[in-house]
Amino acid sequence: MQSLILDRRALLRLAGAAALSAQTPMALAQPAQLTGGARKRVVILGAGMAGLAAGLDLVQAGHEVIILEGQMRPGGRVYTLRAPFSDGLHAEAGAGRIPSTHHLTLSYVERYKLTLDPFLPQSGAGVFLWRGARQVTPFGGAPDVAKLNVDFSSADRAVGFDGLAHKYFGDLLAQIQRLPQDAWPLPALAPLGQISMADYLRAKDATPDVIAALCTGFEGDSALDFVHDAVSHAAPMLWKIRGGNDLLPHAMADELNGVIHYGARVTRIAQDDRGVSITYAGAAGSHTVRADRAICTLPYTVLRDIEVAPPWSPAKGYAIRNLYMGPVARVYVQTDTRFWEADGRNGFATVDQPMEIWSPTLKEPGRRGILMSYIYEDLAADYSHQSEDEQVRRSLALFEQIHPGLRDRVEGATTWSWLNHPWSKGAYTVIRPQDYKTVLPHVATVEGRVHFAGEHTSPWMGWIQGALHSGLRAAREAGGG
Ligand SMILES: Cc1cc2nc3c(=O)[nH]c(=O)nc-3n(C[C@H](O)[C@H](O)[C@H](O)COP(=O)(O)OP(=O)(O)OC[C@H]3O[C@@H](n4cnc5c(N)ncnc54)[C@H](O)[C@@H]3O)c2cc1C
Secondary structure (H helix, E strand, O other), X not given: OOOOOOOHHHHHHHHOOOOOOOOOOHHHHOOOOOOOOOOOEEEEEOOOHHHHHHHHHHHHOOOEEEEEOOOOOOOOOOOEEOOOOOOOOOEEXXXXXXXXXXXXXXXXXXXXXXXXXXXXOOOOEEEEEEOOEEEEEOOOOOOOHHHOOOOOOHHHHHHHHHHHHHHHHHHHHHHHHOOOOOOOOOHHHHHHHOOEHHHHHHOOOOOHHHHHHHHOOOOOOEHHHHHHHHHHHOOOOEEEEOOOOOHHHHHHHHHOOOOEEOOOEEXXXXXXXXXXXXXXXXXXXXXEEEEOEEEEXXXXXXXXXXXXXXXXXXXXXXXHHHXXXXXXXXXXXXXXXOHHHHHOEEEEEEEOOOEEEEXXXXXXXXXXXXXXXXXXXXXXXXXXXXXXHHHHHHHHHHHHHHOOOHHHHEEEEEEEEOOOOOOOOOOEEOOOHHHOOOOHHHOOOXXXXXXXXXXXXXXXXXXXXXXXXXXXXXXXXXXXX
């Protein structure tokens, strides 16, 4: 889920009221049934959203399921931080927003009767910080380009920050919106899969500042991947789950009571013509489970270090070794009050760096506040190599520029790095131009009795919806034939 520096209003404008031509393929969301009465034993590697969706589907169809999860909790990259915050406040380490167009994700939210709140402010002013110049932009307003030191052509000055997305890739986005949502990787648009977003924009005479405004951090992403991803960002509404997004995987895991083994780190995947053998290390030593089929939801960054016998096919092995996951780091600062709200600021900000600034406590009960920097790509790698103190110092300096006076209100801070997280070693899949033809076609393919799920194998890479969709798809593959 590549993030976009440009203001969300720009994407909304660009999305217009366009209804998506094709709805999420909800057929998969219909309950599975045993085909031909063949009850199978299926072992699922990982209890993230993909593993949980696959497990629920297979159990419902009457199969025997074992889920091996290395951590002591479900949810993987849907993870809500509750500590070290005070007063029951929380902030997301991973997935933050659920687009209103992600009907499959929303069907699970509905299934567990969770409540949704708007992710973005519905009022209040944002802060725009660009090359040291700060502007407070009223809700629904745009930064004044004339007062900013930007290298924009006169035509780009005329459309302003909010008009850039529409000008530079509005047509392509509309074209993708008209295609079925699960048509990824969109073979009809393959040439755009093989050029970078920066090259795509340069070919349209975008200046470096325009490129920075549109895709800073993601300049090297495949243009097709970037704009395809923007379709989800351009949903009419973005939601979050009241109480924390991890309530969803926890509800799913509760339903799978007895099926999930926590603290089970998979170390070896072996198969022969009769079944699969999965070896895992637990607190009490090493164990091997035997099953008819396996569904592997492990991120490829992790899978590439796991022993496998026999080896993957050459194309699959290449995909597993080379699929790229972008780094993400986050820095959270708790303040004694949400002092920025006193003069109508909502806490969110747009800056000229590869990061977003969120205010996770917006509309939460209580007086204390949390501000969060969501840092991606090279800058995130840079943060991830620093000590927590250095990261906090760096983000505090930026927050102080955004909300002057913040230093005096800080009570505590914490950090999170997905690059350093041993269970994913990265945040989410980003398709680079060189991977479109060599890696992408082999990410979801079956290897003998091992099926593959996870956001990376889906048409919604980097989204909860992709993980859920892939889990259902793999469950039907493994439980079916
Ligand atoms: C920073 C960030 C922001 C995001 N923002 C959004 C957003 O706004 N909206 C959205 O919809 N999505 C977002 N996503 C994406 C979403 O979180 C993921 O697409 C989804 O959670 C991936 O689920 P998964 O099951 O494919 O993988 P994972 O969640 O990674 O699950 C894999 C599981 O395997 C386990 N595992 C790993 N190695 C082993 C091993 N050796 N043995 C056993 N178990 C192992 C892991 O612990 C994990 O539980 C974001 C993700 C990140 C990181």
